Amino acid sequence: MSIIKELEREYIRKHVKSRALYERALRCYPSGVTHDARYAEPFPIYMVRADGTRKWDVDGNEYIDYVMGHGALLFGYNDERLREAINNVLSNIHMGSCTELEIEWAEMIKKLVPNAKDGFVRACACGGEAIEMAVRLARIHTGRDKIVIHEGCYHGKWEEINCGHNGPPYGHCNIRGIPKSVRDNVVIIPYNKPDILKRVFAEGDVACILLQGNAPYTREYMEEIRELTIEYGVVFLLDEVVSGFRYAPGGAQEYYGVIPDITVLGKIVGGGAPIGAICGSKDLLQYYEFRDEYWNRFVRISLGGTWNAQPLCISAGLETLRIIDRERDRIYPRLYEICDRLTESIRKNAEELGLAVTVAGTPPERPMVFIQPRFDPNADPKASYAYYLSMTNEGICLFDKRRFVPCAKHSNEDLKRTDDAVRKSLEILKDGDLVPTVKSTAPP
Numbered sequence: 001m002s003i004i005k006e007l008e009r010e011y012i013r014k015h016v017k018s019r020a021l022y023e024r025a026l027r028c029y030p031s032g033v034t035h036d037a038r039y040a041e042p043f044p045i046y047m048v049r050a051d052g053t054r055k056w057d058v059d060g061n062e063y064i065d066y067v068m069g070h071g072a073l074l075f076g077y078n079d080e081r082l083r084e085a086i087n088n089v090l091s092n093i094h095m096g097s098c099t100e101l102e103i104e105w106a107e108m109i110k111k112l113v114p115n116a117k118d119g120f121v122r123a124c125a126c127g128g129e130a131i132e133m134a135v136r137l138a139r140i141h142t143g144r145d146k147i148v149i150h151e152g153c154y155h156g157k158w159e160e161i162n163c164g165h166n167g168p169p170y171g172h173c174n175i176r177g178i179p180k181s182v183r184d185n186v187v188i189i190p191y192n193k194p195d196i197l198k199r200v201f202a203e204g205d206v207a208c209i210l211l212q213g214n215a216p217y218t219r220e221y222m223e224e225i226r227e228l229t230i231e232y233g234v235v236f237l238l239d240e241v242v243s244g245f246r247y248a249p250g251g252a253q254e255y256y257g258v259i260p261d262i263t264v265l266g267k268i269v270g271g272g273a274p275i276g277a278i279c280g281s282k283d284l285l286q287y288y289e290f291r292d293e294y295w296n297r298f299v300r301i302s303l304g305g306t307w308n309a310q311p312l313c314i315s316a317g318l319e320t321l322r323i324i325d326r327e328r329d330r331i332y333p334r335l336y337e338i339c340d341r342l343t344e345s346i347r348k349n350a351e352e353l354g355l356a357v358t359v360a361g362t363p364p365e366r367p368m369v370f371i372q373p374r375f376d377p378n379a380d381p382k383a384s385y386a387y388y389l390s391m392t393n394e395g396i397c398l399f400d401k402r403r404f405v406p407c408a409k410h411s412n413e414d415l416k417r418t419d420d421a422v423r424k425s426l427e428i429l430k431d432g433d434l435v436p437t438v439k440s441t442a443p444p
C-alpha cells in the first residue's frame with residue numbers, strides 16, 4: 001500500500017464521527033465548509049472544545065492547536081481573563097449606545113499602535129470592512145481612484161482588493177464577478193521592487209498603497225515606500241490584521257520602524273471576537289466628523305454598522321490589549337522563542353534527514369506567523385497532502401493544512417510533541433520518496 005493510502009487509512013480510522021458530520025455538511029454548504037482554509041481532503045476535522053493550546057475533536061482526539069482562531073488569539077483558548085471580561089458584558093450584550101468601554105479600548109490602541117498615538121480610531125465588524133473604509137478615506141483625501149496592492153496579498157474578501165490574491169497570473173485568477181471597471185482601479189505589483197512602484201506612482205491617480213503587514217517585504221522596501229508615498233502624496237495603508245500585536249505590541253510598524261498613514265486592525269484587537277478597526281491621523285479620519293450642513297451633506301462619509309464597537313468584542317479586545325501592555329516584557333520574548341523553535345524544528349529535521357525542504361513564514365528574517373515547510377519544486381504534488389494527513393494523525397492542528405500560527409502560551413511540552421510530529425511527518429515524506437533528498441537535487 002502506498003504511504004498516502006496508509007496515512008489516509010489512519011486518518012479515516014481516527015475520525016469516524018468527523019467523516020459522518022462532513023457528509024451532513026455537504027448537504028448544507030458548498031463543499032461542506034464555511035471558510036476556504038477549513039476545507040480539507042478527505043474531509044475536515046470537526047472540533048468540539050478548546051482550552052489553552054489544546055483542542056478536542058468529535059472523536060475524542062486531542063490536538064496541539066496552531067490555528068488560534070485564525071490568528072485572533074494571542075493567549076490560547078478559554079483564557080480566564082478574557083472569559084471574565086466577556087462574562088461581565090453578557091447581560092448588556094448590545095445596547096447600541098456609546099459606552100465607556102469603547103473609549104478605553106481606543107485609548108489602549110492609541111497607547112500601543114504608533115500611528116494611532118495622536119490620531120483617531122474607528123471600529124467596525126471585520127478586517128475586510130476596515131480595509132474598505134481605509135481605502136475610501138484615502139480616495140477622499142487625495143481625490144484619486146487607484147489602489148496599489150502586492151501580488152498574492154490577502155486583505156479580505158472585498159472584491160476590489162481580492163482580485164490580486166490568487167495567481168500567477170495575478171489579477172486573472174478567481175476574478176469572475178468583479179466588474180472590469182472595478183479591476184481597472186487596482187494596480188497589482190510584485191514585492192520589493194521600488195522601481196516598479198515609482199513608475200506606477202509617477203503615472204498618477206494613485207490614492208493609496210496597501211501593504212499586508214505579514215507579507216515578505218524587506219525593511220528597505222518598507223522604508224522606500226514611506227519615502228515615495230510622501231513624495232507622490234499617496235496614502236500609505238498598512239494592513240495589520242495579522243501582524244498587529246503579534247510582530248510587536250505596536251505591530252509590523254513597530255517591528256520595521258516604519259509608520260503608515262492608516263493602520264487597519266482586526267483579529268487580536270477583538271480578543272477572538274469579530275472585529276475590525278482603522279486608526280490614523282486626525283487629518284485623514286476627519287471625514288467621519290459631523291460639522292456644518294455643507295460638510296455633512298457633501299464631504300463627510302456617512303457610516304453606520306450594527307456591529308461597530310459591539311461590547312463583546314470590545315471587552316475581549318480591551319482585556320487582550322491591557323494584558324499586552326502590562327506583560328509585554330514577558331509575552332514577546334517568549335512568543336519569539338516559540339516561533340524560533342518551530343522554525344528550527346522544520347529546518348533541523350529536514351537537514352538531518354537530507355530533505356530538500358526549507359522553512360517559510362513571515363516576516364522572512366524571523367518568522368512569527370504562518371511558519372511552514374516549503375517543499376522543493378521537484379517534490380511530489382502529494383507531499384503537502386501527506387504532510388497534512390500525518391500531522392493531523394499525530395495530533396497537530398494546523399492552520400490551512402500546513403501553517404503554524406503560534407500563541408504566547410505554547411509550552412515546552414507542546415513544542416517537544418510538535419517537533420516529534422514534524423520529525424515523523426518528514427520521515428514519512430522521505431520513506432515515500434515524496435520530497436527529493438538534498439543530494440539528488442544538487443547539480444551534478
Ligand SMILES: Cc1ncc(COP(=O)(O)O)c(C=O)c1O
Nearest residue numbers: 126127128154155156241242266
Ligand atoms: C492580512 C489580512 N487582512 C485582512 C483580513 C480580513 O479580515 P477579516 O477576515 O476579519 O475580514 C485577513 C483575514 O484573514 C487577513 O489575514
